[in-house]
Amino acid sequence: MKFAIKAVAASVILASAGGAFAQKGETVKIAWLDPLSGLMAAVGTNQLKSFQFIAEEFNKKNSAGVKFEIIGIDNKLSPQETTSALRSAMDQGARYVVQGNGSGPALAIMDALEKHNARNPGKEVVYLNYAAVDPDLTNSKCSYWHFRLDADTSMKMEALTTYMKDLPEVKKVYLINQNYSHGHQVSKFAKEMMQRKRPDVQFVGDDLHPLAQVRDFSPYIAKIKASGADSVITGNWGSDLALLIKAANDAGLNNVNFYTYYGSVTGSPTAMGAAAAGRVYMVAYAHMNLPGELNKIVVDYKKKFNDDMYTGAVYHAFSMLSEGFVKAKSTDPVKVAAALEGMKFKSFNGEVEMRKTDHQLQQGLFISKWEKAGGKNPIDSENTGYTFVPLKYYEPYVASTPTSCQMKRP
Numbered sequence: 001m002k003f004a005i006k007a008v009a010a011s012v013i014l015a016s017a018g019g020a021f022a023q024k025g026e027t028v029k030i031a032w033l034d035p036l037s038g039l040m041a042a043v044g045t046n047q048l049k050s051f052q053f054i055a056e057e058f059n060k061k062n063s064a065g066v067k068f069e070i071i072g073i074d075n076k077l078s079p080q081e082t083t084s085a086l087r088s089a090m091d092q093g094a095r096y097v098v099q100g101n102g103s104g105p106a107l108a109i110m111d112a113l114e115k116h117n118a119r120n121p122g123k124e125v126v127y128l129n130y131a132a133v134d135p136d137l138t139n140s141k142c143s144y145w146h147f148r149l150d151a152d153t154s155m156k157m158e159a160l161t162t163y164m165k166d167l168p169e170v171k172k173v174y175l176i177n178q179n180y181s182h183g184h185q186v187s188k189f190a191k192e193m194m195q196r197k198r199p200d201v202q203f204v205g206d207d208l209h210p211l212a213q214v215r216d217f218s219p220y221i222a223k224i225k226a227s228g229a230d231s232v233i234t235g236n237w238g239s240d241l242a243l244l245i246k247a248a249n250d251a252g253l254n255n256v257n258f259y260t261y262y263g264s265v266t267g268s269p270t271a272m273g274a275a276a277a278g279r280v281y282m283v284a285y286a287h288m289n290l291p292g293e294l295n296k297i298v299v300d301y302k303k304k305f306n307d308d309m310y311t312g313a314v315y316h317a318f319s320m321l322s323e324g325f326v327k328a329k330s331t332d333p334v335k336v337a338a339a340l341e342g343m344k345f346k347s348f349n350g351e352v353e354m355r356k357t358d359h360q361l362q363q364g365l366f367i368s369k370w371e372k373a374g375g376k377n378p379i380d381s382e383n384t385g386y387t388f389v390p391l392k393y394y395e396p397y398v399a400s401t402p403t404s405c406q407m408k409r410p
Contacts (some may be wrong), residue, residue, distance in 0.1 A: 001221075004337050006201045009117055012343075014190070021132035021148075021179035023064055023065065023066055023325050023329070023330055023331045024065035024066070024356060025063070025065060025066070025067075026067070026068050026331050027066070027067045027068075027069050027095050027193060028049070028065045028067070028068050028069070028074065028094070028095075028096065028321070028325075028331050029071055029092065029094040029095065030069070030070050030071070030088075030096045030097070030098055031057070031070075031071045031073060031085075031086070031089030031092070031094035031095060031096070031097045031098070031260055032047075032051050032070055032071065032072045032073065032097075032098050032099070033073050033075045033082055033085045033086060033089065033097060033098070033105070033109070034047060034048065034075060034079040034099055034100060034101045034105075035074060035075060035076060036048070036072070036074035037074055037076055037102055038077055038212060038377070039077060039212040039213070039238065039239040039240075040044075040077055040101060040212050040238045040239065042236045042238070042239075042266045042267055043101060043265055043266045043267075043360065044074070044101060044254040046266045046308070046310075046311075047100065047101075047130075047131075047314070048072045049122075049164070049301075049305060049307070050309050050311050051070050051072075051098065051298070051314055052070050052072075052303075053300075053301055053304070053309070054115050054318055055068040055069070055070050055318065057297060057406060058318045058322065061293060062219065062318070062322040063322050063323065063325075063326050063385060064321075064322045064323075064326050064331075066322070066325060067188065067330060068318065068321075071092055071094055072347060073085040073089060075099070075105055075210060077101060077102055077105065077107035077117075077211075077337075077378060078104075078105070078284065079104045079105050079107065080108070081105075081107050081111075082099070082108045082109060082376075086108075086109055086112050086113075087112075089127060089334055090116070090123075091109075091147050092307070094125070095123075095124070095125050095126070095333050096126050096127075096128065097109060097113075097125055097127050097128070098126065098128045098129075098130055098319065099127070099129060099130070099132065100129060100130040100131025100132055100150070100182070100311070100313070101237075101357075102129060102132060102182075102211075102276060103132045103133070103134035103137060103180065103181045103182050104136055104181070105132070106129055106134070106146075106214075107134075107137065108142065109127050109146075109379050110127065110137070110141065110143045110145070110288065113125055113127055113143070113145045113146075113255065114145065114154055115128075116211045116328045116410075117410070118147055119331075124145070124333045125145070125148070125333060126145055126147070126218060126333040126336060126355075127143075127145055127146045127341075128147050128317050128320075128321075128339050129146060129147065129148045129149065130149045130150060130242075130313040130314060130317055131150050131311065132148075132150070132182075132340065133148075133150050133151070133152045133153045133156070133182055133185075133261075133305070133315060134153060134181040134182050134185055135152045135153055135185060135363070135398045135401070136181065137152070137404060138152060138358040138359060138360040138405055139358065139403055139404045139405055140405075142358050142359065142403070142405035142406070142407055143213050143359075143408075144337065144359075144407055144408060145333075145337065145410060146358045146359055146360075147320075147337075147340055147354060148359060148360050148361060149313040149316045149317060149355055149361050150285065150361070151185055151285050151311050151361070151363060151365055151399060152401070152402045153189060153261075154185065154189050154362060155360075155365070155399040155400065155401050156261055156283045156284075156331075156365065156399070157186065157189040157190055157193055157233055157283075158189075158193060158252055158398065158399045158400075158401055159166065159192070159283050159365040159367065160259055160281075160283040160367065161193040161194050161197055161299075161315040162394065162398060163228045163283075163367045163391075163392055164194070164198040164229055164231070164259065165198045166178070166282055167245060167364070169230060169231075169257075170198070170201060170231050170257075171200070171201060171202065171230055172201075172202050172204045172227070172228055172229045172230050173189075173190070173194065173201055173202070173203050173204065173229060173232070173233055174203075174204055174223075174224045174231070174232045174233075174256075175187045175190055175203060175205060175206040175207065175232075175233050175234070176205070176207045176209070176224070176227035176232060176234050176238055176393070177207070177208055177209075177235050178208070178209065178210075178211040178212075178234060178235070178236055178237075178243065179204050179208035179209055179210055179211060180209070180211050181196075182235055183208055183211075183235055183236075183367075184208070184212075185235075186214070186234070186235035186261070187206055187208070187234065190203075190233045191206075192387045193201055197394040200401055202226040204228060205223060205224065205227045206324060207220060207223065207227065208368070209240075211240070212238065212240060214240065214243065215243065216247070216250060217243050217244045217246075217247035217248075218247045218250070220244070220247070221244075221247045221248050221253055222251070223381045224243060224248075224253065224256065225251065225253055225256075228254055230255070230256060230257065231257050231258075232257070232258045233255065233259045233260065234258055234259070234261075234263065235260075235262070236260070236261075237262035237265050238251035238262075238265060238266065238267065238268075239267060241260060241262055241263065241265065241267075241268045241271075241272040242267035242268045242270070243271070245258065245268060245271045245272050245276055245280065245298050248272040248274060248276075249272075249273070249275040250357065250392055251267060251323070252257055254275075255279070255358075256279070257279050257281065258279060258280045258281065259281045259283070260280060260282050260283075261282070261283060261288065262282070262284075263281075263282035263311045263370065263372060263388060264284070264287070264288065264308065264388055265305070265310060266307075266308075266310075266382075267289055269308070269381035269382040269384050269386065270384060271283050271385055272370055272383045272384070272386070273386070273391070274384075274386065275291075275383070276370055277370055277386060277401060278369065278370065278371060278373065279370065280369070280370040281367060281368070281369050281370075282313040282363065282367070282370075282388050283365055283366070283367055283393075284368070284388075285313070285349050285363050285364070285365055285366070286310070286313060286349060286366070287314075287366050287368045287377075287387075287388045287389075287390050288308065288375040288377070288379045288380075288381060288387050288388060289376065289378065289379050289387065289389075289390075290312070290348045290349070291348075292348055293315075293348070294312060294315055294348040297309060297315065298379060299379070302379070306383070307382075308381055310381075312348060312349070315347075315348070315369060316352070316361070319347065320343060320345075321336070322342060322392060323339075323343060323345060324336040324339040324340045325339075325342070326383075327339035328374050333410070337371075340354055340359075341354065341356045341359070342354060342356040344354075347363070349363055349364045349365075349366070350363070350364040350395065350396065351392075351396070352364075352396070353396070355403070357403055357407065358405035358407065359405075359407075360401040360403065360407070362396045362400055363396055363399075364393055364394060364396050364399075365391045365393075365394045365399045366391075366392070366393050366394075367390070367391050368385055368388035368389055368391060368393055368394040369388045369389055370387075370388045370389075371386065371387070371388075372385060372386055372387075373385055373386055373387040373402060377389050377390075395400050
């Protein structure tokens with residue numbers, strides 16, 4: 001008994017001494033809440049595997065000396081299902097949650113955590129958003145417990161329109177997007193920013209369609225063809241982009257360029273194939289052929305799963321958490337949230353910074369183009385022999401957009 005008391009006392013002294021490894025050997029449970037069923041299941045499955053694979057890589061070595069464990073739960077791409085998935089995750093001991101597909105589920109998590117964290121001091125949960133890009137999430141709806149690792153819709157459009165304004169062939173643009181907050185924002189920012197940079201550009205169509213429900217995009221392609229558009233801007237992702245591009249290829253729409261946000265996401269590279277070479281552009285914080293540590297992960301992931309690791313924000317999630325644990329000398333989400341604010345580090349896309357005012361990661365963005373893989377860009381997408389080749393890199397300040405966030409800190 002005396003020994004037990006001494007041991008407990010010793011561990012308390014160690015922890016309070018605040019050694020850099022107060023958290024060494026701890027297991028940190030991270031709940032992943034995204035779709036594993038429905039039309040977007042392929043995207044979710046890839047991203048869950050990405051989290052599990054990169055967790056294993058970080059478990060071999062991370063500066064905090066912790067072990068990461070991923071709990072994957074299907075949220076069926078539904079805000080209601082997400083709320084119950086979050087409850088289940090917390091019951092299983094997760095104090096960190098990650099999600100990315102759909103801004104509706106993202107908002108459901110933020111709302112639930114605002115209430116949970118206020119009512120349950122000592123049991124707080126932090127949310128790392130790796131792909132839900134509605135700007136409102138770090139503006140009018142910003143939350144102290146939410147950190148966004150992807151560039152938001154407005155940041156990507158700032159970089160994309162900065163690139164497109166210098167292309168004389170861009171004269172008539174057609175907008176086609178999913179009918180939810182992200183799609184609405186793509187349409188809004190495309191018109192606003194293009195108007196400011198190239199007022200001569202005409203918008204000849206602006207369609208919104210149901211999210212993850214359309215199986216045949218040929219009627220939309222017929223409208224694009226009839227409009228005389230030379231360019232299409234779309235924030236579509238998953239099956240909604242793959243089927244859109246497939247319909248364009250099937251209709252022989254080869255005189256129109258597509259400017260996308262999510263061209264490398266599961267299904268789209270296969271749908272594009274050789275037929276779309278030179279006609280699809282993408283704005284993103286990464287591409288398949290980045291050098292350094294991420295390159296090794298991309299290569300090893302492909303060897304293991306014969307699949308692409310295209311969600312680089314997953315790497316940012318583990319880098320930032322490991323660094324946050326060291327800085328906070330703890331895995332307690334309250335201390336770690338404070339450590340994440342304003343954090344800067346060198347990453348695969350240059351120096352990144354978690355902006356303190358709104359918890360939006362400031363980062364460089366690439367414009368890349370669908371071309372034959374080879375040379376400096378040997379890694380192809382989905383074994384197509386093609387890849388997104390980087391054309392232009394924009395420093396974080398180019399794509400940075402202001403915030404209206406009035407952060408309420410606990």
